[in-house]
Amino acid sequence: MTQRVFVIGVGMTKFEKPGRRKNDDGSDWDYPDMARESGTKALADAGVTYDQIQEAYVGYVYGESTSGQRAVYELGMTGVPVVNVNNNCSTGSTALYLAARAIRGGLADCTLALGFEKMQPGSLGSTYDDRAQPMEKHILAMAEISEVLFPPAPWMFGAAGREHMREHGSTAEHFAKIGEKNHRHSTNNPYAQFQDEYTLDEILDSRTIYDPLTKLQCSPTSDGSGAAVLASERFVDEHDLADRAVEIVGQAMTTDYRSSFNGTCKNLIGHDMNVQVAQSVYEQAGLGPADFQVIELHDCFSANELLLYEALGLCGEGEGHTLIDAGATTYGGQWVVNPSGGLISKGHPLGATGLAQCAELTWQLRGDADGRQVDGVTAALQHNIGLGGAAVVSAYQRANR
Numbered sequence: 001m002t003q004r005v006f007v008i009g010v011g012m013t014k015f016e017k018p019g020r021r022k023n024d025d026g027s028d029w030d031y032p033d034m035a036r037e038s039g040t041k042a043l044a045d046a047g048v049t050y051d052q053i054q055e056a057y058v059g060y061v062y063g064e065s066t067s068g069q070r071a072v073y074e075l076g077m078t079g080v081p082v083v084n085v086n087n088n089c090s091t092g093s094t095a096l097y098l099a100a101r102a103i104r105g106g107l108a109d110c111t112l113a114l115g116f117e118k119m120q121p122g123s124l125g126s127t128y129d130d131r132a133q134p135m136e137k138h139i140l141a142m143a144e145i146s147e148v149l150f151p152p153a154p155w156m157f158g159a160a161g162r163e164h165m166r167e168h169g170s171t172a173e174h175f176a177k178i179g180e181k182n183h184r185h186s187t188n189n190p191y192a193q194f195q196d197e198y199t200l201d202e203i204l205d206s207r208t209i210y211d212p213l214t215k216l217q218c219s220p221t222s223d224g225s226g227a228a229v230l231a232s233e234r235f236v237d238e239h240d241l242a243d244r245a246v247e248i249v250g251q252a253m254t255t256d257y258r259s260s261f262n263g264t265c266k267n268l269i270g271h272d273m274n275v276q277v278a279q280s281v282y283e284q285a286g287l288g289p290a291d292f293q294v295i296e297l298h299d300c301f302s303a304n305e306l307l308l309y310e311a312l313g314l315c316g317e318g319e320g321h322t323l324i325d326a327g328a329t330t331y332g333g334q335w336v337v338n339p340s341g342g343l344i345s346k347g348h349p350l351g352a353t354g355l356a357q358c359a360e361l362t363w364q365l366r367g368d369a370d371g372r373q374v375d376g377v378t379a380a381l382q383h384n385i386g387l388g389g390a391a392v393v394s395a396y397q398r399a400n401r
Contacts, residue, residue, distance in 0.1 A: 250287070381393070
């Protein structure tokens, strides 16, 4: 029988523009510093010490081998297994998924998922140019159905947005309204890289990156870290943690299907992955889209958030823009999507993003989200995707519901 899995502690750093933050002594804020900060916060939040951690899963995309060990050695050196995780933009959620599986399978009672990223300014680029690129199949397929523009990420997601506009009647203003919403939400998040509010016209008039996407609808590169401590039901009971614990009631990960290459832009950016992984989680949790009040999803670009409304089942195919028109995804609507500000405004340090989403939803379910708090939260949904590809979805509820 599988074991129940609970989040008992979360922590994160403020997300920062790459290279901006310095340590008190003037030295660069490096990934061990980030991991020490987020990990220490998560352990303190859980009320446990590092020597109670039995396994650690540490995610990052840009870094040398065994950087995970170097990171968690800032918390302790107890000989526990440390697994380094890299799954593109879904790296943090993949670390969380693996840490949860260790508990769900009865192999551990207390695990740590930690993610960090120390990034370079500007658009993402490849590190190794003397070997096959993991995204080359996706890029070549996209080039057959859309004009080519680099860097690849805004081109691919922007092309999917254009496809939706052609087929379903969404407009550039719909995508801009998502950027406006997420920047507005971030004004109440002290962890967000940006905390500025913009008018819809300012969003639309900012520099075009790939039509219809403007700069204020695109996630920035970021430095930062997030962490979560997970525990079994036995550990929660033995340490009297139920009043703070949040249960992962459904969780799944999927990779590309053959349909990813069916000639549509939306599938090349993961639509079928998102549909399948969400349905798996709904079946596990016994919950449907209408049962959640708050959602943190992967808005790397505003076009992706709109498409995710459909993939996650918040509305029917081709109807994502109608949720925007109805105000259904912000405070006062049916769901509050990305109360943290999302990737667009909170920032997107690749290895940390999924764990920052976990932290936000844990705070929401506890009622600890301060100015971002959503009323009456009983269930929360998390979505994180990396192209190339992997999608991870998790559903959460309070342990003492």
